[in-house]
Amino acid sequence: DGEAGADALGLDEELKVSRKRNPVAKLDEARLLSQAGIPKLRKTARTKLKFKGKGHEFSDAVRLLNLYQLWLDDLYPRAKFADGLTMIEKLGHSKRIQVMRREWIDEGKPKPLWSEGGI
Amino acid sequence: METDSGSQAQVVDPEVRAYIYSLLTALGGTGGSDTGQYVLGDDALACLRDIKKWLKFYDEKANRMDVARCLAEAELVNRDLLPILALYGDAAQDDKHKSRILLACLELLVPLTWPLEIHSQMTVNHHRHTPYLRHSQVMYKRGILGHGTSQILRAVIRIALPSVTIPRSERSSRDEGILKLMLYLFRNIAIITPSPHLAGEGDEEEASRSATITTFHRQDVFALLLTMCSNMGEDFTFQDVIILEILFHLVKGVDAKSLFSNDKQHGVMETNALQGILEKEDSVKREYSKNAPTRHNRFGTMIWVKRGEEKMSTVSGQDILKDERTALLKMDKTKKWNKPKGRRNDVDVSINNFNVPTTLTSSAAKHLRTFVGEFLDSGFNPLFTQLRKAIEREADRVTEATQRQFFYVISWFLEAERARRTQQKELRQRNQNARDIEPDSFGLVASVLNQETFIALSRWMQTFLDNKEWQDVNATMRCFTQILLTVQEMSASPLDEDQEIAENIQNRIFYEETTHDRILSILRNYKDQGFWYLDSCTELAYVFLRMLEQYSKQNVDMQVRSRRRGRRKKAAEAAKDQNNPEGGESESEADDTAEATRTAVERSFDFKRFAPKFCTQKSVNTFIAFTSFYRELNLEQLKRIHRFFYRVAFKQDLSVLLFRVDIISLFYKMIKGPDGLDPTKPIFREWEEFVRQIIKKLIKKLDQRPELIVEMLFSKINATVHYLEYGYEKQTVSSE
Numbered sequence: 008d009g010e011a012g013a014d015a016l017g018l019d020e021e022l023k024v025s026r027k028r029n030p031v032a033k034l035d036e037a038r039l040l041s042q043a044g045i046p047k048l049r050k051t052a053r054t055k056l057k058f059k060g061k062g063h064e065f066s067d068a069v070r071l072l073n074l075y076q077l078w079l080d081d082l083y084p085r086a087k088f089a090d091g092l093t094m095i096e097k098l099g100h101s102k103r104i105q106v107m108r109r110e111w112i113d114e115g116k117p118k119p120l121w122s123e124g125g126i
Numbered sequence: 127m128e129t130d131s132g133s134q135a136q137v138v139d140p141e142v143r144a145y146i147y148s149l150l151t152a153l154g155g156t157g158g159s160d161t162g163q164y165v166l167g168d169d170a171l172a173c174l175r176d177i178k179k180w181l182k183f184y185d186e187k188a189n190r191m192d193v194a195r196c197l198a199e200a201e202l203v204n205r206d207l208l209p210i211l212a213l214y215g216d217a218a219q220d221d222k223h224k225s226r227i228l229l230a231c232l233e234l235l236v237p238l239t240w241p242l243e244i245h246s247q248m249t250v251n252h253h254r255h256t257p258y259l260r261h262s263q264v265m266y267k268r269g270i271l272g273h274g275t276s277q278i279l280r281a282v283i284r285i286a287l288p289s290v291t292i293p294r295s296e297r298s299s300r301d302e303g304i305l306k307l308m309l310y311l312f313r314n315i316a317i318i319t320p321s322p323h324l325a326g327e328g329d330e331e332e333a334s335r336s337a338t339i340t341t342f343h344r345q346d347v348f349a350l351l352l353t354m355c356s357n358m359g360e361d362f363t364f365q366d367v368i369i370l371e372i373l374f375h376l377v378k379g380v381d382a383k384s385l386f387s388n389d390k391q392h393g394v395m396e397t398n399a400l401q402g403i404l405e406k407e408d409s410v411k412r413e414y415s416k417n418a419p420t421r422h423n424r425f426g427t428m429i430w431v432k433r434g435e436e437k438m439s440t441v442s443g444q445d446i447l448k449d450e451r452t453a454l455l456k457m458d459k460t461k462k463w464n465k466p467k468g469r470r471n472d473v474d475v476s477i478n479n480f481n482v483p484t485t486l487t488s489s490a491a492k493h494l495r496t497f498v499g500e501f502l503d504s505g506f507n508p509l510f511t512q513l514r515k516a517i518e519r520e521a522d523r524v525t526e527a528t529q530r531q532f533f534y535v536i537s538w539f540l541e542a543e544r545a546r547r548t549q550q551k552e553l554r555q556r557n558q559n560a561r562d563i564e565p566d567s568f569g570l571v572a573s574v575l576n577q578e579t580f581i582a583l584s585r586w587m588q589t590f591l592d593n594k595e596w597q598d599v600n601a602t603m604r605c606f607t608q609i610l611l612t613v614q615e616m617s618a619s620p621l622d623e624d625q626e627i628a629e630n631i632q633n634r635i636f637y638e639e640t641t642h643d644r645i646l647s648i649l650r651n652y653k654d655q656g657f658w659y660l661d662s663c664t665e666l667a668y669v670f671l672r673m674l675e676q677y678s679k680q681n682v683d684m685q686v687r688s689r690r691r692g693r694r695k696k697a698a699e700a701a702k703d704q705n706n707p708e709g710g711e712s713e714s715e716a717d718d719t720a721e722a723t724r725t726a727v728e729r730s731f732d733f734k735r736f737a738p739k740f741c742t743q744k745s746v747n748t749f750i751a752f753t754s755f756y757r758e759l760n761l762e763q764l765k766r767i768h769r770f771f772y773r774v775a776f777k778q779d780l781s782v783l784l785f786r787v788d789i790i791s792l793f794y795k796m797i798k799g800p801d802g803l804d805p806t807k808p809i810f811r812e813w814e815e816f817v818r819q820i821i822k823k824l825i826k827k828l829d830q831r832p833e834l835i836v837e838m839l840f841s842k843i844n845a846t847v848h849y850l851e852y853g854y855e856k857q858t859v860s861s862e
Contacts, residue, residue: 045836052835055434058828064821068794069451071828075787075838076454077433088458090465092788092839099840108837112846115833 034083034094036103048078137254138192146180146196149173153206164209174230181237191255194238198262203238204269207231208278215281228285232307239266239314241477260321267318267333271341279345282308294361302364309368312347316375317477336490343493355505359512366512367523374531377538379484385495386545409804417800419444478527480534481658498542506539507573514582529586530598533605536574540608543571544615568616568624575631584641596655603662610669632677639688645670650744652751660752668766671740678733686731741774743841746783756796756803764809768816781823782850787838793817
């Protein structure tokens, strides 16, 4: 009786402690589309990004590049700037992101009459 | 000695070694006389033949390399064969015994110097012996080229001379065999190079390309090759492929352009080169000192980078105080993780790799220049006509590497011919008196500017592409580029006849639309084939596009043969009557018929409609991949990229394709550093202006269309490019 009870409780089985590796965070569609992803990029670009314009091309480029780099560092701190850009570019080929890209572009469009039926 | 032979016994079967060594002892030696002259053993000829049999029936049959290894360790070549050749080299040709011994030596030299390639069917034995044998082959080569008392190669020629002089119809197969042996020896000599992986012994020079060329010149190998080439197809036929190989291994990697710069100019160029290198080093140092710490390395500096949302990052080091960009770059640098890169396999280790640049000593360059000039004058046309026919016929002697060598050598000699013409032109301009010397026509290279060659070229190009033989594709691309450039020069020739022919050739080349499409697809479908491939494909595309533009401007009613299938049109028609319930069926039917009758339609060519095909995201990517090597590119290459991007951004109005963060970041880095282009170079100004214009346009666009901030992360979709550029949709959606 006692033995059966021990079996049922699983007392005799050896306890297996398997230490799983923590999953490495991935830069994937979900992360890119999350709040810290492209929505944030669009917001900061709207509010923070100010260009000096003519005659300051290179300093404007620095502003732009820095914006992207800091954004990417927040989004996915693991990757270097260039690596992160390559990864995101690759994600851009996926169906879901492409649909989203269309949407973002269409948001900015001045709603012409024929735009709905086009594609 | 005891321990020595004991350890060696493990490498080679001791019994084999014993047999070989006893043969070598019986062959002869220098010890026997007071003069130090080599004395042949009584049965020397039989010994030589036995050794040959060992090589053939033990090494070859059993697929081992033991005998070759023993011979290498005993230094058969340098201790016996070369002294024998030196001893009897001047012997009268009618002494049968001596000439037999000489021939037997040659018969041993050829297999011993045969190139050792790494291949997939290597056994343990191969892996064990190849490095040793390669090293000893270099020693053989040094011995052959730099033999103290006599000229070995000349002696070899003398062995074969009786067979050379016999007319082809009367030549026996033995004579042909002797010719082959001689040429194979020259080829082997040309191929053997000191391995870059072995520790140098300080005298690699003696086995270098320069040494080969100088010896070939001194011992009349070049003269023999010229004779054979100019009589190719008449007195000589089967030798074409071997001669091609010899030429290939002599000229591969040599810069044809600098070979034909005048001597005086050459001197100037060399000092300029030195000056250039010193300046470059200076600018590197300057660049470093700009960012170098001004205080000692424990002068701890740390700053915060404010990054919005109340967040801070810390970066340390003094260099970061300069500006914000440096601080951010440093932040990036300290990250430990790297995106895993796919394995790179663009390094071709075979002996048929022609991408490694070689430099020649000035005397070797002079000899090669003389040879190349004479070859172009007399041997080029016969040899290449013969070779083309052999390749078309798929003759037995044509090997796997022949096509690659064929196309590469053509491209090399065409470039050399153009360089020679420029040199001659300069000479003419300098001495006004000599102006009545008529410029030569392009007849000297006519054999590769005919329709047959173009057909062969495009056929092989397609085959190599289909088989993914990138090095071979590379060779055909170079060949095509050089043909185009030669034709371009021809059309600018003062001779009417040349112009007419050039016109004709251009017409033929541009007539086939498949050619256009192939070049486009090569450019677009680049993927990790490596730097040299990039260089060739961008150059070909650039040259092709430029010439096509010119040609179509001059010939307004230019026609091309288009092999488009009627599919697309029919599909569109079928799509129109979708209401028709049978629409789907009729569509597939239409497809079938279109497939069956591939129509070749002649249609007029419109460059305006063609040019945008070159400016797509994929070709931009290819050029960007090439641009990322900007530190190693020369003036001509930087110009090529600059013109391409200029065309994309300002001629085709597709600058949107360049608005991608990585591209902008690369452009910015090229101009503003760190590790940017050298600002003292004139090409830097052009690039700076271009990048400025691009950024200007980008900033403007960002103001107009804020959605671009997201699109800058991605390659653009065809459908949205037009909207982003102009702000409205294209009426008809074009498909790729």
